[in-house]
Amino acid sequence: MKKKKTQVCIIGSGPAGLLLSQLLHNEGISSIVIDRQSREHIEARVRAGVLEWGSVEALDEAGIGARMHKEGIPHAGFELAFNGDRHRIDIKGHTGKDVMIYGQTELTVDLIARRLEQAGEIVFSASDVVPLDVKSPSPKVRYCANGENYEIECDHIAGCDGFHGVSKSAIPDDVLKTFERVYPFGWLGLLVDKPPVSEELIYANHERGFALSSMRSKTRSRYYIQCSLNDKVEDWSDQRFWDEFSLRMGPQIAADLQTGDSFEKSIAPLRSFVAEPMRYGNLYLAGDAAHIVPPTGAKGLNLAIADVRVLSRAFVEHYKRNNDAYLDRYSEICLKRVWKVERFSWFMSMMLHHFPNMSAFEKRMQRAEFDHIVGSETASRSVAENYVGLPLEI
Numbered sequence: 001m002k003k004k005k006t007q008v009c010i011i012g013s014g015p016a017g018l019l020l021s022q023l024l025h026n027e028g029i030s031s032i033v034i035d036r037q038s039r040e041h042i043e044a045r046v047r048a049g050v051l052e053w054g055s056v057e058a059l060d061e062a063g064i065g066a067r068m069h070k071e072g073i074p075h076a077g078f079e080l081a082f083n084g085d086r087h088r089i090d091i092k093g094h095t096g097k098d099v100m101i102y103g104q105t106e107l108t109v110d111l112i113a114r115r116l117e118q119a120g121e122i123v124f125s126a127s128d129v130v131p132l133d134v135k136s137p138s139p140k141v142r143y144c145a146n147g148e149n150y151e152i153e154c155d156h157i158a159g160c161d162g163f164h165g166v167s168k169s170a171i172p173d174d175v176l177k178t179f180e181r182v183y184p185f186g187w188l189g190l191l192v193d194k195p196p197v198s199e200e201l202i203y204a205n206h207e208r209g210f211a212l213s214s215m216r217s218k219t220r221s222r223y224y225i226q227c228s229l230n231d232k233v234e235d236w237s238d239q240r241f242w243d244e245f246s247l248r249m250g251p252q253i254a255a256d257l258q259t260g261d262s263f264e265k266s267i268a269p270l271r272s273f274v275a276e277p278m279r280y281g282n283l284y285l286a287g288d289a290a291h292i293v294p295p296t297g298a299k300g301l302n303l304a305i306a307d308v309r310v311l312s313r314a315f316v317e318h319y320k321r322n323n324d325a326y327l328d329r330y331s332e333i334c335l336k337r338v339w340k341v342e343r344f345s346w347f348m349s350m351m352l353h354h355f356p357n358m359s360a361f362e363k364r365m366q367r368a369e370f371d372h373i374v375g376s377e378t379a380s381r382s383v384a385e386n387y388v389g390l391p392l393e394i
Protein backbone atom coordinates (compact mmCIF):
# COMPACT_ATOMS: atom_id res chain seq x y z
CA MET A 1 0.00 0.00 0.00
CA LYS A 2 1.56 3.27 -1.13
CA LYS A 3 0.90 6.09 1.36
CA LYS A 4 0.21 9.74 0.66
CA LYS A 5 -0.73 12.66 2.92
CA THR A 6 -2.76 15.80 2.24
CA GLN A 7 -5.01 18.21 4.16
CA VAL A 8 -8.21 17.67 2.13
CA CYS A 9 -8.82 14.54 0.05
CA ILE A 10 -11.44 15.24 -2.63
CA ILE A 11 -13.36 12.36 -4.21
CA GLY A 12 -14.70 13.44 -7.61
CA SER A 13 -13.18 15.56 -10.35
CA GLY A 14 -16.37 17.26 -11.52
CA PRO A 15 -16.95 21.02 -11.13
CA ALA A 16 -17.49 20.73 -7.35
CA GLY A 17 -14.28 18.80 -6.60
CA LEU A 18 -12.12 20.76 -9.03
CA LEU A 19 -13.30 24.20 -7.92
CA LEU A 20 -12.83 23.21 -4.26
CA SER A 21 -9.26 22.08 -4.98
CA GLN A 22 -8.59 25.39 -6.80
CA LEU A 23 -10.04 27.56 -4.02
CA LEU A 24 -8.01 25.64 -1.40
CA HIS A 25 -4.83 25.91 -3.49
CA ASN A 26 -5.35 29.69 -3.72
CA GLU A 27 -5.30 29.73 0.10
CA GLY A 28 -2.26 27.46 0.41
CA ILE A 29 -4.28 24.46 1.59
CA SER A 30 -3.27 21.13 0.02
CA SER A 31 -5.64 18.65 -1.61
CA ILE A 32 -5.59 15.56 -3.80
CA VAL A 33 -8.49 14.94 -6.22
CA ILE A 34 -9.43 11.35 -7.17
CA ASP A 35 -11.82 10.32 -9.94
CA ARG A 36 -12.75 6.92 -11.34
CA GLN A 37 -13.13 8.26 -14.88
CA SER A 38 -10.38 9.28 -17.31
CA ARG A 39 -9.63 12.93 -18.06
CA GLU A 40 -10.94 12.46 -21.62
CA HIS A 41 -14.26 11.06 -20.33
CA ILE A 42 -14.74 13.87 -17.80
CA GLU A 43 -13.90 16.60 -20.34
CA ALA A 44 -16.30 15.11 -22.92
CA ARG A 45 -19.38 15.01 -20.68
CA VAL A 46 -22.17 17.24 -22.04
CA ARG A 47 -24.02 19.00 -19.21
CA ALA A 48 -25.88 22.31 -18.79
CA GLY A 49 -24.60 25.78 -19.33
CA VAL A 50 -26.16 28.63 -17.28
CA LEU A 51 -24.06 30.27 -14.56
CA GLU A 52 -25.68 32.36 -11.82
CA TRP A 53 -24.21 35.79 -11.09
CA GLY A 54 -22.67 34.43 -7.85
CA SER A 55 -21.06 31.53 -9.72
CA VAL A 56 -19.44 33.95 -12.17
CA GLU A 57 -18.07 35.92 -9.20
CA ALA A 58 -16.76 32.72 -7.57
CA LEU A 59 -14.98 31.63 -10.76
CA ASP A 60 -13.41 35.09 -11.08
CA GLU A 61 -12.29 34.97 -7.42
CA ALA A 62 -10.79 31.54 -8.08
CA GLY A 63 -8.86 33.07 -10.96
CA ILE A 64 -10.30 30.87 -13.70
CA GLY A 65 -12.85 33.21 -15.30
CA ALA A 66 -10.81 34.44 -18.28
CA ARG A 67 -12.16 32.08 -20.99
CA MET A 68 -15.66 32.28 -19.49
CA HIS A 69 -15.67 36.07 -20.06
CA LYS A 70 -14.06 35.67 -23.51
CA GLU A 71 -16.38 32.94 -24.87
CA GLY A 72 -19.38 33.08 -22.51
CA ILE A 73 -22.53 35.13 -23.28
CA PRO A 74 -24.08 37.30 -20.55
CA HIS A 75 -27.89 37.09 -20.62
CA ALA A 76 -30.11 39.78 -19.10
CA GLY A 77 -33.31 37.78 -19.45
CA PHE A 78 -35.10 34.65 -20.64
CA GLU A 79 -38.57 33.78 -21.89
CA LEU A 80 -41.43 31.64 -20.72
CA ALA A 81 -43.85 30.50 -23.45
CA PHE A 82 -47.25 28.87 -23.11
CA ASN A 83 -48.72 27.39 -26.26
CA GLY A 84 -46.93 30.18 -28.17
CA ASP A 85 -47.80 33.06 -25.77
CA ARG A 86 -44.47 34.52 -24.75
CA HIS A 87 -43.37 36.47 -21.64
CA ARG A 88 -39.85 37.76 -21.02
CA ILE A 89 -38.40 37.63 -17.51
CA ASP A 90 -36.25 40.76 -17.28
CA ILE A 91 -33.54 39.40 -14.99
CA LYS A 92 -31.34 42.52 -15.25
CA GLY A 93 -34.28 44.87 -14.78
CA HIS A 94 -35.48 43.06 -11.69
CA THR A 95 -32.14 42.26 -10.06
CA GLY A 96 -29.45 44.41 -11.71
CA LYS A 97 -27.55 41.20 -12.49
CA ASP A 98 -27.03 38.85 -15.46
CA VAL A 99 -26.56 35.13 -15.86
CA MET A 100 -23.72 33.76 -18.03
CA ILE A 101 -24.16 31.19 -20.79
CA TYR A 102 -21.00 29.06 -20.57
CA GLY A 103 -20.99 25.28 -20.92
CA GLN A 104 -20.19 23.12 -17.88
CA THR A 105 -17.99 21.11 -20.23
CA GLU A 106 -15.85 24.18 -20.96
CA LEU A 107 -15.72 25.08 -17.28
CA THR A 108 -14.52 21.59 -16.38
CA VAL A 109 -11.80 21.78 -19.06
CA ASP A 110 -10.66 25.16 -17.63
CA LEU A 111 -10.61 23.84 -14.05
CA ILE A 112 -8.58 20.72 -14.91
CA ALA A 113 -6.12 22.72 -17.02
CA ARG A 114 -5.49 25.23 -14.24
CA ARG A 115 -5.05 22.57 -11.52
CA LEU A 116 -2.53 20.67 -13.64
CA GLU A 117 -0.79 23.89 -14.69
CA GLN A 118 -0.23 24.59 -10.99
CA ALA A 119 1.01 21.00 -10.38
CA GLY A 120 -2.21 20.15 -8.59
CA GLU A 121 -2.65 16.38 -8.07
CA ILE A 122 -5.64 14.80 -9.85
CA VAL A 123 -5.72 10.98 -9.93
CA PHE A 124 -7.80 9.93 -12.94
CA SER A 125 -9.09 6.43 -13.68
CA ALA A 126 -8.83 5.34 -10.03
CA SER A 127 -10.80 2.28 -9.01
CA ASP A 128 -12.13 0.87 -5.73
CA VAL A 129 -12.14 4.31 -4.13
CA VAL A 130 -13.15 3.97 -0.47
CA PRO A 131 -13.38 6.62 2.25
CA LEU A 132 -12.39 5.20 5.68
CA ASP A 133 -12.43 6.29 9.35
CA VAL A 134 -14.41 9.40 8.42
CA LYS A 135 -15.26 10.01 12.09
CA SER A 136 -11.61 9.83 13.18
CA PRO A 137 -9.20 12.81 13.33
CA SER A 138 -7.24 11.19 10.47
CA PRO A 139 -9.63 9.84 7.85
CA LYS A 140 -8.24 7.96 4.86
CA VAL A 141 -9.14 7.29 1.25
CA ARG A 142 -7.97 4.08 -0.39
CA TYR A 143 -7.93 3.51 -4.13
CA CYS A 144 -6.24 1.50 -6.81
CA ALA A 145 -4.53 3.03 -9.82
CA ASN A 146 -2.31 1.46 -12.48
CA GLY A 147 -2.46 -1.80 -10.55
CA GLU A 148 -1.10 -0.20 -7.37
CA ASN A 149 -2.94 0.23 -4.06
CA TYR A 150 -2.83 3.66 -2.45
CA GLU A 151 -3.91 5.13 0.88
CA ILE A 152 -4.22 8.88 1.36
CA GLU A 153 -4.24 10.08 4.95
CA CYS A 154 -5.89 13.48 5.42
CA ASP A 155 -7.68 15.78 7.86
CA HIS A 156 -10.91 16.02 5.86
CA ILE A 157 -12.64 14.20 2.98
CA ALA A 158 -14.79 16.14 0.51
CA GLY A 159 -17.32 13.87 -1.18
CA CYS A 160 -17.79 15.54 -4.57
CA ASP A 161 -18.52 12.29 -6.39
CA GLY A 162 -22.00 12.95 -7.69
CA PHE A 163 -25.29 11.11 -7.21
CA HIS A 164 -23.86 7.67 -7.87
CA GLY A 165 -20.69 8.27 -5.86
CA VAL A 166 -19.29 6.29 -2.90
CA SER A 167 -19.05 9.09 -0.32
CA LYS A 168 -22.72 9.18 0.68
CA SER A 169 -22.55 5.49 1.59
CA ALA A 170 -19.98 6.29 4.29
CA ILE A 171 -22.81 7.89 6.28
CA PRO A 172 -24.71 5.24 8.29
CA ASP A 173 -28.33 4.59 7.32
CA ASP A 174 -29.56 5.64 10.74
CA VAL A 175 -27.93 9.05 10.23
CA LEU A 176 -28.53 9.74 6.53
CA LYS A 177 -31.99 11.01 5.56
CA THR A 178 -32.93 11.31 1.87
CA PHE A 179 -35.80 13.12 0.14
CA GLU A 180 -36.67 12.38 -3.49
CA ARG A 181 -39.09 13.07 -6.31
CA VAL A 182 -38.56 11.27 -9.62
CA TYR A 183 -40.41 12.90 -12.55
CA PRO A 184 -42.34 10.64 -14.97
CA PHE A 185 -40.49 11.89 -18.08
CA GLY A 186 -37.06 12.75 -19.39
CA TRP A 187 -35.35 15.43 -21.47
CA LEU A 188 -34.10 14.61 -24.95
CA GLY A 189 -31.34 17.10 -25.71
CA LEU A 190 -29.29 17.74 -28.82
CA LEU A 191 -26.37 19.92 -29.86
CA VAL A 192 -26.20 21.43 -33.37
CA ASP A 193 -23.81 23.91 -34.95
CA LYS A 194 -26.51 26.32 -36.02
CA PRO A 195 -27.27 29.81 -34.66
CA PRO A 196 -29.83 29.62 -31.82
CA VAL A 197 -33.48 30.28 -32.74
CA SER A 198 -33.59 33.12 -30.20
CA GLU A 199 -31.02 35.38 -28.54
CA GLU A 200 -32.19 34.36 -25.05
CA LEU A 201 -33.37 31.04 -23.61
CA ILE A 202 -37.02 30.05 -24.11
CA TYR A 203 -38.73 27.64 -21.69
CA ALA A 204 -41.93 26.47 -23.39
CA ASN A 205 -44.98 24.62 -22.07
CA HIS A 206 -47.08 23.03 -24.83
CA GLU A 207 -49.92 20.52 -24.65
CA ARG A 208 -47.54 18.09 -26.39
CA GLY A 209 -44.91 18.64 -23.68
CA PHE A 210 -42.05 20.90 -22.59
CA ALA A 211 -39.35 22.33 -24.85
CA LEU A 212 -36.27 24.47 -24.19
CA SER A 213 -34.20 26.59 -26.57
CA SER A 214 -30.70 27.16 -25.21
CA MET A 215 -27.22 27.61 -26.64
CA ARG A 216 -23.49 27.25 -26.14
CA SER A 217 -22.47 30.14 -28.40
CA LYS A 218 -23.88 32.33 -31.18
CA THR A 219 -23.23 29.46 -33.61
CA ARG A 220 -23.95 26.40 -31.43
CA SER A 221 -27.46 25.63 -30.13
CA ARG A 222 -28.65 23.30 -27.40
CA TYR A 223 -32.30 22.24 -27.65
CA TYR A 224 -34.39 19.98 -25.41
CA ILE A 225 -37.83 18.40 -25.59
CA GLN A 226 -39.68 16.47 -22.90
CA CYS A 227 -39.81 12.78 -23.84
CA SER A 228 -41.03 9.53 -22.35
CA LEU A 229 -38.59 7.63 -20.15
CA ASN A 230 -39.22 4.62 -22.38
CA ASP A 231 -37.88 6.49 -25.39
CA LYS A 232 -34.50 5.62 -26.84
CA VAL A 233 -32.27 8.15 -28.62
CA GLU A 234 -32.49 5.99 -31.75
CA ASP A 235 -36.29 6.51 -31.76
CA TRP A 236 -35.63 10.20 -32.46
CA SER A 237 -34.22 11.09 -35.87
CA ASP A 238 -33.09 14.69 -36.18
CA GLN A 239 -36.10 15.36 -38.44
CA ARG A 240 -38.55 13.96 -35.88
CA PHE A 241 -36.87 16.15 -33.25
CA TRP A 242 -37.12 19.32 -35.38
CA ASP A 243 -40.78 18.65 -36.21
CA GLU A 244 -41.70 18.14 -32.56
CA PHE A 245 -39.56 21.04 -31.31
CA SER A 246 -41.17 23.41 -33.86
CA LEU A 247 -44.66 22.32 -32.85
CA ARG A 248 -43.95 22.96 -29.17
CA MET A 249 -42.20 26.30 -29.71
CA GLY A 250 -45.05 27.54 -31.90
CA PRO A 251 -45.04 28.93 -35.46
CA GLN A 252 -43.68 32.39 -34.53
CA ILE A 253 -40.50 30.97 -32.97
CA ALA A 254 -40.21 27.99 -35.35
CA ALA A 255 -40.15 30.39 -38.29
CA ASP A 256 -36.62 31.40 -37.27
CA LEU A 257 -35.36 27.88 -36.51
CA GLN A 258 -32.26 26.81 -38.45
CA THR A 259 -32.07 23.02 -38.40
CA GLY A 260 -29.09 20.81 -39.19
CA ASP A 261 -27.34 17.57 -38.31
CA SER A 262 -26.99 17.13 -34.57
CA PHE A 263 -23.57 15.98 -33.29
CA GLU A 264 -24.77 15.00 -29.83
CA LYS A 265 -28.12 13.62 -28.71
CA SER A 266 -28.95 12.16 -25.27
CA ILE A 267 -31.82 11.55 -22.87
CA ALA A 268 -31.58 12.57 -19.20
CA PRO A 269 -34.02 11.63 -16.42
CA LEU A 270 -35.42 14.32 -14.10
CA ARG A 271 -35.09 14.01 -10.34
CA SER A 272 -35.26 16.14 -7.21
CA PHE A 273 -33.11 14.68 -4.43
CA VAL A 274 -31.62 15.89 -1.15
CA ALA A 275 -29.43 13.98 1.34
CA GLU A 276 -29.15 15.21 4.94
CA PRO A 277 -26.80 15.85 6.73
CA MET A 278 -24.11 17.07 4.32
CA ARG A 279 -21.44 16.51 6.98
CA TYR A 280 -20.59 13.36 8.92
CA GLY A 281 -17.49 13.56 11.07
CA ASN A 282 -14.71 14.74 8.77
CA LEU A 283 -16.62 13.86 5.60
CA TYR A 284 -18.33 16.72 3.75
CA LEU A 285 -20.70 16.15 0.82
CA ALA A 286 -20.89 18.80 -1.92
CA GLY A 287 -22.71 19.12 -5.24
CA ASP A 288 -24.60 16.22 -6.79
CA ALA A 289 -23.30 13.92 -4.05
CA ALA A 290 -25.74 15.69 -1.70
CA HIS A 291 -28.51 17.00 -3.92
CA ILE A 292 -29.96 16.74 -7.42
CA VAL A 293 -32.29 19.23 -9.09
CA PRO A 294 -34.27 18.79 -12.31
CA PRO A 295 -32.57 20.91 -15.02
CA THR A 296 -35.62 23.15 -15.49
CA GLY A 297 -34.20 25.81 -13.16
CA ALA A 298 -30.59 25.58 -14.50
CA LYS A 299 -29.38 25.08 -10.89
CA GLY A 300 -27.33 21.86 -10.74
CA LEU A 301 -23.93 23.35 -11.48
CA ASN A 302 -24.65 26.52 -9.50
CA LEU A 303 -25.60 24.58 -6.37
CA ALA A 304 -22.34 22.62 -6.62
CA ILE A 305 -20.38 25.88 -6.88
CA ALA A 306 -22.31 27.37 -3.93
CA ASP A 307 -21.52 24.36 -1.72
CA VAL A 308 -17.77 24.52 -2.37
CA ARG A 309 -17.71 28.29 -1.79
CA VAL A 310 -19.06 27.60 1.71
CA LEU A 311 -16.83 24.54 2.24
CA SER A 312 -13.61 26.27 1.12
CA ARG A 313 -14.43 29.21 3.38
CA ALA A 314 -14.96 26.75 6.24
CA PHE A 315 -11.57 25.07 5.64
CA VAL A 316 -9.82 28.45 5.44
CA GLU A 317 -11.38 29.48 8.78
CA HIS A 318 -10.28 26.12 10.25
CA TYR A 319 -6.69 26.13 8.99
CA LYS A 320 -5.95 29.86 9.13
CA ARG A 321 -8.02 31.14 12.04
CA ASN A 322 -8.48 27.95 14.06
CA ASN A 323 -12.22 28.69 13.85
CA ASP A 324 -14.49 25.68 13.25
CA ALA A 325 -17.77 27.62 13.27
CA TYR A 326 -18.25 27.26 9.51
CA LEU A 327 -17.28 23.56 9.48
CA ASP A 328 -19.77 22.95 12.28
CA ARG A 329 -22.52 24.85 10.42
CA TYR A 330 -21.58 23.69 6.90
CA SER A 331 -24.54 21.30 6.51
CA GLU A 332 -27.06 23.75 8.01
CA ILE A 333 -25.82 26.71 5.91
CA CYS A 334 -25.90 24.74 2.64
CA LEU A 335 -29.20 22.91 3.23
CA LYS A 336 -31.08 26.15 4.00
CA ARG A 337 -30.29 27.40 0.48
CA VAL A 338 -30.44 23.96 -1.16
CA TRP A 339 -34.11 23.54 -0.17
CA LYS A 340 -35.02 26.98 -1.61
CA VAL A 341 -33.27 26.10 -4.87
CA GLU A 342 -34.96 22.68 -4.89
CA ARG A 343 -38.30 24.54 -4.54
CA PHE A 344 -37.59 26.81 -7.53
CA SER A 345 -36.47 23.91 -9.73
CA TRP A 346 -39.55 21.89 -8.71
CA PHE A 347 -41.82 24.91 -9.31
CA MET A 348 -40.44 25.45 -12.82
CA SER A 349 -40.75 21.70 -13.54
CA MET A 350 -44.36 21.53 -12.28
CA MET A 351 -45.38 24.62 -14.28
CA LEU A 352 -43.73 23.71 -17.59
CA HIS A 353 -44.12 19.95 -18.16
CA HIS A 354 -46.95 17.73 -19.30
CA PHE A 355 -47.60 15.08 -16.64
CA PRO A 356 -49.23 11.79 -17.61
CA ASN A 357 -52.92 11.70 -16.50
CA MET A 358 -52.94 15.43 -15.82
CA SER A 359 -56.46 16.63 -15.03
CA ALA A 360 -58.00 19.53 -16.92
CA PHE A 361 -57.87 21.45 -13.62
CA GLU A 362 -54.11 20.88 -13.25
CA LYS A 363 -53.53 22.09 -16.81
CA ARG A 364 -55.46 25.27 -15.97
CA MET A 365 -53.35 25.69 -12.84
CA GLN A 366 -50.19 25.63 -14.97
CA ARG A 367 -51.70 28.29 -17.22
CA ALA A 368 -52.76 30.34 -14.22
CA GLU A 369 -49.19 30.19 -12.82
CA PHE A 370 -47.96 31.58 -16.16
CA ASP A 371 -50.69 34.26 -16.31
CA HIS A 372 -49.88 35.23 -12.72
CA ILE A 373 -46.20 35.73 -13.60
CA VAL A 374 -47.16 37.67 -16.75
CA GLY A 375 -49.55 39.90 -14.82
CA SER A 376 -47.54 40.49 -11.65
CA GLU A 377 -44.33 42.51 -11.40
CA THR A 378 -43.71 40.85 -8.03
CA ALA A 379 -44.15 37.32 -9.39
CA SER A 380 -41.82 38.05 -12.33
CA ARG A 381 -39.27 39.55 -9.94
CA SER A 382 -39.43 36.43 -7.77
CA VAL A 383 -38.69 34.21 -10.79
CA ALA A 384 -35.83 36.55 -11.76
CA GLU A 385 -34.32 36.55 -8.24
CA ASN A 386 -34.34 32.76 -8.11
CA TYR A 387 -32.97 32.36 -11.64
CA VAL A 388 -30.09 34.83 -11.19
CA GLY A 389 -29.17 33.12 -7.90
CA LEU A 390 -30.30 33.43 -4.27
CA PRO A 391 -27.89 35.06 -1.80
CA LEU A 392 -25.25 32.77 -0.26
CA GLU A 393 -24.34 32.91 3.45
CA ILE A 394 -20.51 32.94 3.52
Ligand code: APR
Nearest residue numbers: 012014015016035036129161162165166287288300301304
Ligand atom coordinates in the same frame (compact mmCIF):
# COMPACT_ATOMS: atom_id res chain seq x y z
N1 APR B 1 -14.85 7.15 -7.12
C1 APR B 1 -14.22 8.20 -7.73
N2 APR B 1 -14.86 9.15 -8.47
C2 APR B 1 -16.19 9.02 -8.60
C3 APR B 1 -16.92 7.95 -7.99
C4 APR B 1 -16.19 7.00 -7.23
N3 APR B 1 -16.81 5.98 -6.63
N4 APR B 1 -18.24 8.10 -8.31
C5 APR B 1 -18.32 9.19 -9.08
N5 APR B 1 -17.10 9.76 -9.24
C6 APR B 1 -16.77 10.95 -10.01
C7 APR B 1 -17.44 10.99 -11.38
O1 APR B 1 -16.68 10.29 -12.35
C8 APR B 1 -17.51 12.48 -11.66
O2 APR B 1 -16.40 12.93 -12.43
O3 APR B 1 -17.29 12.08 -9.34
C9 APR B 1 -17.48 13.13 -10.29
C10 APR B 1 -18.80 13.85 -9.93
O4 APR B 1 -18.92 14.95 -10.80
P1 APR B 1 -20.38 15.54 -11.22
O5 APR B 1 -21.33 14.46 -11.43
O6 APR B 1 -20.13 16.51 -12.31
O7 APR B 1 -20.87 16.26 -9.90
P2 APR B 1 -20.53 17.70 -9.30
O8 APR B 1 -19.07 18.02 -9.39
O9 APR B 1 -21.21 17.73 -8.01
O10 APR B 1 -21.22 18.71 -10.34
C11 APR B 1 -22.58 18.88 -10.35
O11 APR B 1 -22.80 18.19 -12.56
O12 APR B 1 -24.32 16.59 -13.06
C12 APR B 1 -24.07 17.90 -13.15
O13 APR B 1 -26.20 18.89 -13.10
C13 APR B 1 -25.08 18.58 -12.35
O14 APR B 1 -24.35 20.51 -13.08
C14 APR B 1 -24.33 19.71 -11.96
C15 APR B 1 -22.94 19.29 -11.75
Ligand code: PHB
Nearest residue numbers: 048049214295296297298
Ligand atom coordinates in the same frame (compact mmCIF):
# COMPACT_ATOMS: atom_id res chain seq x y z
C1 PHB C 1 -28.48 24.04 -21.23
O1 PHB C 1 -28.03 25.00 -21.89
O2 PHB C 1 -28.05 22.88 -21.39
C2 PHB C 1 -29.55 24.30 -20.23
C3 PHB C 1 -29.94 25.60 -20.01
C4 PHB C 1 -30.95 25.86 -19.08
C5 PHB C 1 -31.54 24.83 -18.39
C6 PHB C 1 -31.09 23.53 -18.58
C7 PHB C 1 -30.10 23.27 -19.52
O3 PHB C 1 -32.51 25.10 -17.50
